[in-house]
Structure formats: C-alpha cells, structure tokens
Amino acid sequence: MFPLGIEPYLIGGIIIGLGVSIIYILTGLHATQSSFFTTTLSWFSQLPHFQEKRNISERDWRLALCLGLISGAVLYTFTLSPSGMFVTGVDPWRLALGGLLVGFGTRLSNGCTSGHGISGIASLSTTSLYAVITFLGFGIITAHLLEFMGVL
Amino acid sequence: MNARNIAVYGGGILFGLGLAWSGMTRPEIVLSFLRLDDLGLIFVMGGAAVVTFFAINVVPKFMKAPALGGAFRPRVSVLTRNTLIGAAIFGTGWGISGQCPGSAVASLGTGNWPIIVGLAFMFLGAYLRGRFIRDGN
Structure with a gap:
C-alpha cells in the first residue's frame, strides 16, 4: 500500500496546506490552480469567456502563484531532493491527450485537485466533494484500463 | 508587484516545495496511486486539506479580515451538470497522464521538460472549453 512510506506524502501535503493557508490568511484568495489557464488566456483571446472581469482581475496574482510553484520546486530539487532533477518517462502522447482532457475538464468543472x-474540501463544499469523488473514480478506472491494455 | 502578489508568490513557493517533496511532480507516482499500488497521494490531499481547513474555518474567528485586505469567503460553489461532467473528463485525463494543473506547473521546476507538452495541451483544452461551451448550465 505504501512502498515509499508515508512521510514524504504527509510532509509534502502539510507544506502545501501551509502555502495555501498563508495566502488565504494574508489575502483571502484561494490558491487554486486550474483557473490559471483561463485567466492567462485572457491576455491572448478576445472571446467573452476569457474577457470576463474576474479573469482580468485575477490574472496577475494567478501568474505570481504559478511562478511561486515553479520556484518552490526548483528550491526542493536543488537542496532537499535526494535524487535531483527529474524527467518523466511517461509517453508524450499520454501527456498530450491527458493534458487536453485535464485542461478542458477542470475548466468545465471549475476546479481541479487543488x-x-x-480548498473546496477544506471549505466543506459538498459540490467539491462530489467533484473529487468523480475525478478520483474516473482516474482510477482509466489508469486500470490502461494497465489492463498493457499501456505502461 | 504589489503586496498581494508578493504574498501569493511566497505562499506559492511553499505550495511548489510541497508538491515536489510529495512526489506529485512525478506523473509516475500519481499513476501508481491511480492504479492503487501506492496510496500515498491520500496523505498529500488530506494533509493539505486538513491544514487549509483550519485557515478557512478557524482563523477567521480570530481575524476580522485578511491581513492585506479583501475578505474571508469559503470556496463554495453550486453543483451543476458541468461540475460532474468536467470532473469525469478531468479524471480520465488524470488517469491517462498522471498530471493535474498544479503538479504539471511545479514539475517544470524539477527540470521535467517533457511536461511542457502536457501544459501546452492543458491550455488548448481550457481554450476549447471557452470557445465551444457556453457559460452557465
């Protein structure tokens, strides 16, 4: 069940929670991720969906959040990481097809894993609870189907 | 850069550090969770949600408003058909690739350059949603 132990998962999760909490306590903003795609597209697309006032007003801090995420991962990689840099072995077609569905689905659902x-679960939102159960279920079924078909 | 964006950037550093520490920046680890070989991801999402629960539900009892302005509002939303259809589509993509938006962005910082492909297609997916699906239910 836990071939790598639980410590890195629990420590990482608590640090993520501290980051989200600090942002909320200082600014009242929910540091969530998938809106980043929509707000960033507001710089490039004139479609009304992207030009909504909320997207324009949020796009600068969402970019700052994204830069923070990258900086934090750089910090870990070059200081604490036992193995240093990492390059995935997952096939590019899977990153591409999966990425397309992740981008479309999270924006249709108005939320992702974060x-x-x-934030949704921590807010005791039943909407988010149903969303989490749904994406966990579909993720588990899809990963098993791929394994069954011999795609590894 | 205003104070709000600097605060968000600082919190984001912790967020990215935690994603890398927990291995969520590695699609292989997320996929091993979804195949139910390594259930560690539960502790990542659970640990983060428990800490955030206190920030959202307990801290506002002691502070009237966020330190840098704004207001405390829990993240609640209305359940629609699109919430669930979108979550199902997201879950399918998650199971195919082991990527979610935050982990993919942070993964760039671990030197994982192929993830650029995943991020580019996430932008494309978000664009197609805005281009072809009308807002509302």
Whole structure:
C-alpha cells in the first residue's frame, strides 16, 4: 500500500496546506490552480469567456502563484531532493491527450485537485466533494484500463 | 508587484516545495496511486486539506479580515451538470497522464521538460472549453 512510506506524502501535503493557508490568511484568495489557464488566456483571446472581469482581475496574482510553484520546486530539487532533477518517462502522447482532457475538464468543472480537492474540501463544499469523488473514480478506472491494455 | 502578489508568490513557493517533496511532480507516482499500488497521494490531499481547513474555518474567528485586505469567503460553489461532467473528463485525463494543473506547473521546476507538452495541451483544452461551451448550465 505504501512502498515509499508515508512521510514524504504527509510532509509534502502539510507544506502545501501551509502555502495555501498563508495566502488565504494574508489575502483571502484561494490558491487554486486550474483557473490559471483561463485567466492567462485572457491576455491572448478576445472571446467573452476569457474577457470576463474576474479573469482580468485575477490574472496577475494567478501568474505570481504559478511562478511561486515553479520556484518552490526548483528550491526542493536543488537542496532537499535526494535524487535531483527529474524527467518523466511517461509517453508524450499520454501527456498530450491527458493534458487536453485535464485542461478542458477542470475548466468545465471549475476546479481541479487543488480547487475542489484542497480548498473546496477544506471549505466543506459538498459540490467539491462530489467533484473529487468523480475525478478520483474516473482516474482510477482509466489508469486500470490502461494497465489492463498493457499501456505502461 | 504589489503586496498581494508578493504574498501569493511566497505562499506559492511553499505550495511548489510541497508538491515536489510529495512526489506529485512525478506523473509516475500519481499513476501508481491511480492504479492503487501506492496510496500515498491520500496523505498529500488530506494533509493539505486538513491544514487549509483550519485557515478557512478557524482563523477567521480570530481575524476580522485578511491581513492585506479583501475578505474571508469559503470556496463554495453550486453543483451543476458541468461540475460532474468536467470532473469525469478531468479524471480520465488524470488517469491517462498522471498530471493535474498544479503538479504539471511545479514539475517544470524539477527540470521535467517533457511536461511542457502536457501544459501546452492543458491550455488548448481550457481554450476549447471557452470557445465551444457556453457559460452557465
């Protein structure tokens, strides 16, 4: 069940929670991720969906959040990481097809693993609870189907 | 840069550090969770949600408003068909690739350059949603 132990998962999760909490306590903002795609597209697309006032007003801090995420991962990689840099072995077609569905689905659902999974659950939102159960279920079924079909 | 964006950036550093520490920046680890070989991801989402629960539900009893302005509002939303259809589509993509938005962005910082492909297609997916699906239910 836990071939790598639980410590890195629990420590990482608590640090993520501290980051989200600090942002909330200082600014009242929910540090969620998938809106980043929509707000960033507001710089490039004139479609009304992207030009909504909320997207324009949020796009600068969402970019700052994204830069923070990258900086934090750089910090870990070059200081604490036992193995240093990492390059995935997952096939590019899977990153591409999966990425397309992740981008479309999270924006249709108005949340992802952080929006529904962390901030939504922490807010005791039943909407987010249903969303989490749904994406966990579909994720588990899809990963098993791929394994069954011999895609590893 | 205003104070709000600097605060968000600082909190984001912790967020990214935690994602890398917990291995969520590695699609392989997320996929091993979804195949139910390594259930560690539960502790990542659970640990983060428990800490955040206190920030959202307990801290506002002691502070009237966020330190840098704004207001404390829990993240609640209305359940629609799109919430669930979108979550199902997201879950399918998650199971195919082991990527979610935050982990993919942070993964860039671990030197994982192929994740650029995943991020580019996430932008494309978000664009198609805005281009072809009308807002509302």
